[in-house]
Amino acid sequence: MYGLIGRIKAQPGQRDALAAILLEGTAIMPGCFSYVVARDPADADALWVTEVWDSQESHRASLSLPAVQAAIAKGRPLIAGFDSRTETEPLGGVGLAR
Amino acid sequence: MYGLIGRIKAQPGQRDALAAILLEGTAIMPGCFSYVVARDPADADALWVTEVWDSQESHRASLSLPAVQAAIAKGRPLIAGFDSRTETEPLGGVGLAR
Numbered sequence: 001m002y003g004l005i006g007r008i009k010a011q012p013g014q015r016d017a018l019a020a021i022l023l024e025g026t027a028i029m030p031g032c033f034s035y036v037v038a039r040d041p042a043d044a045d046a047l048w049v050t051e052v053w054d055s056q057e058s059h060r061a062s063l064s065l066p067a068v069q070a071a072i073a074k075g076r077p078l079i080a081g082f083d084s085r086t087e088t089e090p091l092g093g094v095g096l097a098r
Numbered sequence: 099m100y101g102l103i104g105r106i107k108a109q110p111g112q113r114d115a116l117a118a119i120l121l122e123g124t125a126i127m128p129g130c131f132s133y134v135v136a137r138d139p140a141d142a143d144a145l146w147v148t149e150v151w152d153s154q155e156s157h158r159a160s161l162s163l164p165a166v167q168a169a170i171a172k173g174r175p176l177i178a179g180f181d182s183r184t185e186t187e188p189l190g191g192v193g194l195a196r
Contacts, residue, residue: 003136005103005146023190034132034193036150038101038186048103048186050148052134052193088136088146092121095132095150097193 001033002056003088007040008047014078015045021078022049025071031058033096045080052090099131100154101186105138106145112176113143119176120147123169129156131194143178150188 010018022037029035031054040046053059062068090096108116120135127133129152138144151157160166188194 001136003134003146005148019189026192029192032192034134034191036101036132036148036188036191036194038099038150038188041185041187048101048184050103050134052136086146087139089139090134090136091117093132093134094124094127094130095193095195096134 001090002053002059003090004049004051004059005084005086005088006049006051007083007085008049009043009080009083010045010047011078011080012045015039015047018075018078019047021071021075022047025067025074027067029058029062029065029068031055032062033090046083052096099188100151100157101188102147102149102157103182103184103186104147104149105181105183106147107141107178107181108143108145109176109178110143113137113145116173116176117145119169119173120145123165123172125165127156127160127163127166129153130160131188144181150194 034052036050038048132150134148136146
């Protein structure tokens with residue numbers, strides 16, 4: 001499996017709007033076992049996104065999905081930057097929608 | 099919801115054994131929507147654990163579950179340290195076993 005842990009900084013005051021856009025566009029993505037958007041309680045502008053995919057190819061393919069493309073276009077103006085991006089190799093766990 | 103993103107350093111050569119212990123003890127935990135154990139491809143001794151719970155109380159209560167207690171006891175000797183621990187506030191997503 002292929003995983004990602006990323007921290008996104010929204011434009012001031014836009015975090016919740018950005019989160020809604022991210023969640024909207026990611027409801028149906030082939031090969032996606034987990035995609036969670038979370039606020040960072042310690043930073044009013046930061047979101048954490050944690051992802052698990054059956055493969056890196058599935059993740060890459062998802063970026064071309066119309067809904068994801070629309071979310072990226074809609075969300076980009078609300079993004080101030082990407083703080084961190086860590087690739088992982090998930091081994092298993094609870095809540096993997098396989 | 100309550101979330102955690104943590105990075106654990108295993109003793110050298112013990113990462114996969116530690117991952118197995120973590121996964122073994124966490125199969126059934128009330129209030130747990132997501133619990134994923136993943137290798138860090140960039141560090142042979144590091145694991146990432148990402149969690150989503152219905153509440154912080156459920157997470158706290160899980161630490162007293164016999165299976166979790168057993169995993170903690172079994173896993174502790176294989177742990178070299180906890181690199182990072184971030185609390186989050188999950189908003190939603192895919193693969194939340196609600």
